[in-house]
Amino acid sequence: MKKTLCVTALAMLLSTVAVASLQAQDKDDLVVATVNGTKIMRSEVVRELQSMGPQAMQIPPEIIYPKLLERAIVTKLLSAKGYDDKLQNDPEVKARLKDVESQLVADAYVRKTIRPKITDAKVKARYDELVAKFKPEEEIRARHILVATEAEAKDIIKQIKGGADIAKLAAEKSKDSGSAKQGGDLGFFTKQAMVKPFADAAFAMKKGEVSTAPVKTDFGWHVIKVEERRKSPPPALDEVKEQITNQVGQEMANQMIEEMEAKAKIERFNIDGTPMKQEPAKKK
Numbered sequence: 698m699k700k701t702l703c704v705t706a707l708a709m710l711l712s713t714v715a716v717a718s719l720q721a722q723d724k725d726d727l728v729v730a731t732v733n734g735t736k737i738m739r740s741e742v743v744r745e746l747q748s749m750g751p752q753a754m755q756i757p758p759e760i761i762y763p764k765l766l767e768r769a770i771v772t773k774l775l776s777a778k779g780y781d782d783k784l785q786n787d788p789e790v791k792a793r794l795k796d797v798e799s800q801l802v803a804d805a806y807v808r809k810t811i812r813p814k815i816t817d818a819k820v821k822a823r824y825d826e827l828v829a830k831f832k833p834e835e836e837i838r839a840r841h842i843l844v845a846t847e848a849e850a851k852d853i854i855k856q857i858k859g860g861a862d863i864a865k866l867a868a869e870k871s872k873d874s875g876s877a878k879q880g881g882d883l884g885f886f887t888k889q890a891m892v893k894p895f896a897d898a899a900f901a902m903k904k905g906e907v908s909t910a911p912v913k914t915d916f917g918w919h920v921i922k923v924e925e926r927r928k929s930p931p932p933a934l935d936e937v938k939e940q941i942t943n944q945v946g947q948e949m950a951n952q953m954i955e956e957m958e959a960k961a962k963i964e965r966f967n968i969d970g971t972p973m974k975q976e977p978a979k980k981k
Contacts, residue, residue, distance in 0.1 A: 729766060732773040741769055751943070807950055815946050823941050824934050833928035835888070839899050840881035842866055842920040843873040850911030850918035857907050863922050872917060881922075887929065895919060 730737040742765045746754060753761065784790055840863055844850050853870065857863050867881025876883055888896045898912040902923045912919040965973040 730770055732770055733777065735773055735777070737766075737769050737773060742766060745769065807953075810953065811946055811949050814949060815942055819945055820938060820941050821934065823945055824937065827937075827941070828931045831931040833930070835900070836885045836927050836929045837899055837923050838885045838925040838927075839883050840864065840867060840922045840924060841873070841876065841883060841895075842871045842881055843917050844870060844920075845872065845917050847911050847913070847918050850920050853920045854907065854909070854911070857920070857922075863907065863920070882924075885925070885927065885929070892916075895921070899923060 727739045728736045729739050729742060742762065745765050745768065746761065779785070842850075842853055842863065844853065849870075853866055856866065864880030864882070867877050871877040871881055873881075888900050890896075891899065892914050894912055894914045898908060898919075899921050902908065902921065904923055904926050906923055908919070908921040912921060965975070967973050
Protein backbone atom coordinates (compact mmCIF):
# COMPACT_ATOMS: atom_id res chain seq x y z
CA MET A 698 0.00 0.00 0.00
CA LYS A 699 2.72 2.47 0.90
CA LYS A 700 4.48 1.91 -2.41
CA THR A 701 1.29 2.89 -4.25
CA LEU A 702 1.02 6.03 -2.18
CA CYS A 703 4.62 7.00 -2.89
CA VAL A 704 4.37 6.48 -6.61
CA THR A 705 1.15 8.47 -6.87
CA ALA A 706 2.46 11.27 -4.71
CA LEU A 707 5.79 11.49 -6.45
CA ALA A 708 4.09 11.54 -9.84
CA MET A 709 2.47 14.79 -8.76
CA LEU A 710 5.44 16.03 -6.77
CA LEU A 711 8.10 15.98 -9.44
CA SER A 712 8.18 18.04 -12.61
CA THR A 713 8.19 16.40 -16.06
CA VAL A 714 8.51 17.54 -19.64
CA ALA A 715 4.86 16.91 -20.43
CA VAL A 716 3.56 18.81 -17.40
CA ALA A 717 5.95 21.68 -18.00
CA SER A 718 4.72 21.94 -21.57
CA LEU A 719 1.03 22.00 -20.62
CA GLN A 720 0.99 23.67 -17.24
CA ALA A 721 0.28 27.40 -16.85
CA GLN A 722 -0.24 29.81 -14.01
CA ASP A 723 -3.87 30.27 -12.94
CA LYS A 724 -3.95 33.76 -14.39
CA ASP A 725 -2.96 32.30 -17.77
CA ASP A 726 -5.48 29.44 -17.67
CA LEU A 727 -7.25 29.03 -20.99
CA VAL A 728 -10.49 27.52 -22.23
CA VAL A 729 -9.58 24.44 -24.26
CA ALA A 730 -13.13 23.26 -25.08
CA THR A 731 -16.79 23.97 -24.41
CA VAL A 732 -19.51 21.35 -24.04
CA ASN A 733 -23.05 22.69 -24.34
CA GLY A 734 -21.76 26.01 -23.07
CA THR A 735 -19.75 24.55 -20.16
CA LYS A 736 -16.07 25.46 -20.26
CA ILE A 737 -13.20 22.99 -19.96
CA MET A 738 -10.06 24.75 -18.72
CA ARG A 739 -6.49 23.86 -19.54
CA SER A 740 -5.80 23.34 -15.83
CA GLU A 741 -8.36 20.49 -15.81
CA VAL A 742 -6.40 18.69 -18.53
CA VAL A 743 -3.14 19.23 -16.64
CA ARG A 744 -4.61 17.81 -13.42
CA GLU A 745 -5.83 14.76 -15.33
CA LEU A 746 -2.32 14.24 -16.73
CA GLN A 747 -0.75 14.59 -13.29
CA SER A 748 -3.12 12.00 -11.86
CA MET A 749 -2.06 9.40 -14.41
CA GLY A 750 1.41 8.86 -12.97
CA PRO A 751 5.00 9.27 -14.17
CA GLN A 752 4.77 6.99 -17.21
CA ALA A 753 1.94 8.97 -18.76
CA MET A 754 3.79 12.21 -18.10
CA GLN A 755 6.70 11.04 -20.26
CA ILE A 756 4.46 10.89 -23.36
CA PRO A 757 5.00 13.92 -25.64
CA PRO A 758 2.29 16.57 -25.09
CA GLU A 759 1.29 16.61 -28.76
CA ILE A 760 0.38 12.92 -28.48
CA ILE A 761 -1.30 12.76 -25.08
CA TYR A 762 -3.05 16.15 -25.09
CA PRO A 763 -5.74 15.28 -27.69
CA LYS A 764 -6.56 12.07 -25.81
CA LEU A 765 -6.88 13.91 -22.49
CA LEU A 766 -9.01 16.62 -24.07
CA GLU A 767 -11.36 14.02 -25.56
CA ARG A 768 -11.61 12.30 -22.17
CA ALA A 769 -12.49 15.62 -20.52
CA ILE A 770 -15.21 16.26 -23.12
CA VAL A 771 -16.75 12.81 -22.63
CA THR A 772 -16.62 13.29 -18.86
CA LYS A 773 -18.49 16.60 -19.17
CA LEU A 774 -21.16 15.02 -21.35
CA LEU A 775 -21.75 12.04 -19.07
CA SER A 776 -21.47 13.92 -15.78
CA ALA A 777 -24.04 16.46 -16.95
CA LYS A 778 -26.52 13.64 -17.43
CA GLY A 779 -25.56 12.15 -14.06
CA TYR A 780 -26.13 15.47 -12.27
CA ASP A 781 -29.52 15.75 -13.97
CA ASP A 782 -30.37 12.39 -12.38
CA LYS A 783 -29.06 13.59 -8.96
CA LEU A 784 -26.44 10.85 -8.91
CA GLN A 785 -24.12 13.14 -6.91
CA ASN A 786 -26.27 12.17 -3.93
CA ASP A 787 -25.93 8.43 -4.53
CA PRO A 788 -24.31 6.71 -1.49
CA GLU A 789 -21.81 4.84 -3.68
CA VAL A 790 -20.75 8.06 -5.38
CA LYS A 791 -20.29 9.77 -2.02
CA ALA A 792 -18.22 6.86 -0.70
CA ARG A 793 -15.96 6.90 -3.75
CA LEU A 794 -15.59 10.67 -3.50
CA LYS A 795 -14.40 10.25 0.08
CA ASP A 796 -11.83 7.67 -1.07
CA VAL A 797 -10.56 10.03 -3.77
CA GLU A 798 -10.41 12.93 -1.32
CA SER A 799 -8.37 10.82 1.10
CA GLN A 800 -5.87 9.90 -1.62
CA LEU A 801 -5.56 13.50 -2.81
CA VAL A 802 -4.96 14.76 0.74
CA ALA A 803 -2.30 12.08 1.22
CA ASP A 804 -0.61 13.06 -2.04
CA ALA A 805 -0.74 16.74 -1.11
CA TYR A 806 0.87 15.98 2.25
CA VAL A 807 3.75 14.13 0.59
CA ARG A 808 4.28 16.99 -1.85
CA LYS A 809 4.21 19.59 0.91
CA THR A 810 6.58 17.61 3.13
CA ILE A 811 9.08 16.23 0.61
CA ARG A 812 9.40 18.91 -2.06
CA PRO A 813 11.25 21.48 0.10
CA LYS A 814 13.71 18.78 1.23
CA ILE A 815 14.88 17.86 -2.29
CA THR A 816 17.67 20.41 -2.45
CA ASP A 817 20.23 20.97 -5.20
CA ALA A 818 22.89 19.84 -2.72
CA LYS A 819 21.15 16.47 -2.21
CA VAL A 820 20.74 15.97 -5.95
CA LYS A 821 24.40 16.88 -6.57
CA ALA A 822 25.56 14.51 -3.84
CA ARG A 823 23.61 11.64 -5.40
CA TYR A 824 24.96 12.55 -8.83
CA ASP A 825 28.52 12.43 -7.48
CA GLU A 826 27.84 8.96 -6.04
CA LEU A 827 26.60 7.73 -9.40
CA VAL A 828 29.56 9.25 -11.25
CA ALA A 829 31.95 7.48 -8.87
CA LYS A 830 30.32 4.15 -9.83
CA PHE A 831 30.13 4.95 -13.53
CA LYS A 832 31.84 2.40 -15.80
CA PRO A 833 32.94 4.01 -19.06
CA GLU A 834 32.56 2.20 -22.37
CA GLU A 835 34.70 2.53 -25.46
CA GLU A 836 33.18 4.93 -27.98
CA ILE A 837 34.18 6.09 -31.42
CA ARG A 838 33.13 9.03 -33.55
CA ALA A 839 32.89 8.07 -37.20
CA ARG A 840 31.74 9.32 -40.56
CA HIS A 841 30.18 7.10 -43.17
CA ILE A 842 28.87 7.14 -46.69
CA LEU A 843 26.01 4.77 -47.49
CA VAL A 844 25.48 3.72 -51.11
CA ALA A 845 23.43 1.07 -52.91
CA THR A 846 26.18 -1.01 -54.53
CA GLU A 847 29.60 -2.38 -53.72
CA ALA A 848 30.98 -0.85 -56.90
CA GLU A 849 29.90 2.64 -55.82
CA ALA A 850 31.49 2.13 -52.39
CA LYS A 851 34.77 0.94 -53.91
CA ASP A 852 34.85 3.99 -56.19
CA ILE A 853 34.34 6.27 -53.19
CA ILE A 854 37.19 4.57 -51.29
CA LYS A 855 39.40 5.12 -54.33
CA GLN A 856 38.46 8.81 -54.43
CA ILE A 857 39.23 9.27 -50.73
CA LYS A 858 42.61 7.59 -51.16
CA GLY A 859 43.23 10.05 -53.97
CA GLY A 860 42.64 12.97 -51.62
CA ALA A 861 38.88 13.59 -51.86
CA ASP A 862 37.16 14.90 -48.74
CA ILE A 863 34.90 12.25 -47.16
CA ALA A 864 32.59 14.88 -45.64
CA LYS A 865 31.99 16.46 -49.05
CA LEU A 866 31.43 13.06 -50.69
CA ALA A 867 28.99 12.08 -47.93
CA ALA A 868 26.96 15.24 -48.51
CA GLU A 869 26.83 14.51 -52.23
CA LYS A 870 26.41 10.74 -52.39
CA SER A 871 25.25 9.18 -49.10
CA LYS A 872 21.79 7.58 -48.97
CA ASP A 873 21.72 8.27 -45.22
CA SER A 874 20.12 11.69 -45.53
CA GLY A 875 20.34 12.42 -41.80
CA SER A 876 24.09 12.05 -41.47
CA ALA A 877 24.76 13.30 -45.02
CA LYS A 878 23.74 16.79 -43.92
CA GLN A 879 26.50 16.55 -41.31
CA GLY A 880 29.12 15.35 -43.77
CA GLY A 881 28.43 11.74 -42.80
CA ASP A 882 29.17 12.43 -39.12
CA LEU A 883 27.47 9.92 -36.81
CA GLY A 884 28.78 11.45 -33.60
CA PHE A 885 30.06 9.26 -30.77
CA PHE A 886 28.54 5.81 -30.31
CA THR A 887 29.22 2.52 -28.54
CA LYS A 888 29.66 -0.78 -30.32
CA GLN A 889 26.23 -1.96 -29.17
CA ALA A 890 24.55 1.06 -30.76
CA MET A 891 25.25 -0.01 -34.35
CA VAL A 892 24.38 -3.08 -36.41
CA LYS A 893 27.03 -5.78 -35.99
CA PRO A 894 28.83 -5.68 -39.40
CA PHE A 895 29.18 -1.90 -39.20
CA ALA A 896 30.24 -1.93 -35.53
CA ASP A 897 32.76 -4.75 -36.00
CA ALA A 898 34.41 -2.93 -38.88
CA ALA A 899 34.42 0.52 -37.29
CA PHE A 900 35.74 -0.58 -33.90
CA ALA A 901 38.56 -2.54 -35.55
CA MET A 902 39.85 0.64 -37.19
CA LYS A 903 42.31 3.20 -35.84
CA LYS A 904 41.75 6.93 -35.46
CA GLY A 905 41.93 8.62 -38.86
CA GLU A 906 41.64 5.35 -40.77
CA VAL A 907 39.24 4.85 -43.70
CA SER A 908 37.81 1.40 -44.41
CA THR A 909 39.87 -0.37 -47.08
CA ALA A 910 36.87 -2.37 -48.28
CA PRO A 911 33.15 -1.60 -48.34
CA VAL A 912 31.12 -2.81 -45.35
CA LYS A 913 27.83 -4.59 -46.16
CA THR A 914 24.77 -4.25 -43.93
CA ASP A 915 21.02 -4.57 -44.50
CA PHE A 916 21.00 -0.85 -45.31
CA GLY A 917 23.51 -1.07 -48.15
CA TRP A 918 27.26 -0.59 -48.55
CA HIS A 919 29.23 1.66 -46.20
CA VAL A 920 32.50 3.54 -46.42
CA ILE A 921 33.65 4.39 -42.89
CA LYS A 922 36.19 6.79 -41.42
CA VAL A 923 36.99 6.78 -37.70
CA GLU A 924 37.50 10.36 -36.50
CA GLU A 925 38.02 9.88 -32.75
CA ARG A 926 38.14 7.21 -30.03
CA ARG A 927 37.42 7.75 -26.34
CA LYS A 928 36.01 6.27 -23.15
CA SER A 929 32.40 7.38 -22.69
CA PRO A 930 32.04 10.20 -20.14
CA PRO A 931 29.31 10.13 -17.49
CA PRO A 932 26.18 12.09 -18.41
CA ALA A 933 26.12 15.73 -17.38
CA LEU A 934 24.14 16.60 -14.27
CA ASP A 935 21.56 18.55 -16.30
CA GLU A 936 20.85 15.44 -18.39
CA VAL A 937 19.97 13.27 -15.39
CA LYS A 938 18.82 15.84 -12.84
CA GLU A 939 15.11 15.03 -13.22
CA GLN A 940 15.75 11.29 -12.89
CA ILE A 941 17.93 11.77 -9.80
CA THR A 942 15.39 14.16 -8.27
CA ASN A 943 12.76 11.49 -8.79
CA GLN A 944 14.93 8.87 -7.12
CA VAL A 945 15.85 11.02 -4.14
CA GLY A 946 12.25 12.11 -3.63
CA GLN A 947 10.98 8.53 -3.82
CA GLU A 948 13.49 7.39 -1.19
CA MET A 949 12.63 10.27 1.11
CA ALA A 950 8.90 9.54 0.76
CA ASN A 951 9.46 5.84 1.50
CA GLN A 952 11.51 6.67 4.58
CA MET A 953 8.91 9.11 5.86
CA ILE A 954 6.12 6.56 5.47
CA GLU A 955 8.15 3.80 7.15
CA GLU A 956 8.78 6.09 10.13
CA MET A 957 5.08 6.99 10.34
CA GLU A 958 4.08 3.31 10.24
CA ALA A 959 6.59 2.46 12.95
CA LYS A 960 5.04 5.03 15.30
CA ALA A 961 1.40 4.20 14.49
CA LYS A 962 -0.79 1.50 16.00
CA ILE A 963 -1.87 -0.51 12.97
CA GLU A 964 -4.04 -3.61 12.95
CA ARG A 965 -4.50 -5.58 9.73
CA PHE A 966 -7.26 -8.04 8.86
CA ASN A 967 -7.77 -10.52 6.05
CA ILE A 968 -10.57 -10.05 3.54
CA ASP A 969 -12.78 -12.37 5.59
CA GLY A 970 -12.30 -10.19 8.68
CA THR A 971 -9.93 -12.53 10.53
CA PRO A 972 -6.74 -11.04 12.04
CA MET A 973 -3.82 -11.00 9.62
CA LYS A 974 -0.61 -12.63 10.74
CA GLN A 975 1.78 -9.86 11.73
CA GLU A 976 5.26 -9.93 10.27
CA PRO A 977 8.09 -9.37 12.76
CA ALA A 978 9.50 -5.85 12.70
CA LYS A 979 12.68 -5.49 10.72
CA LYS A 980 15.79 -4.68 12.69
CA LYS A 981 17.47 -1.47 11.71
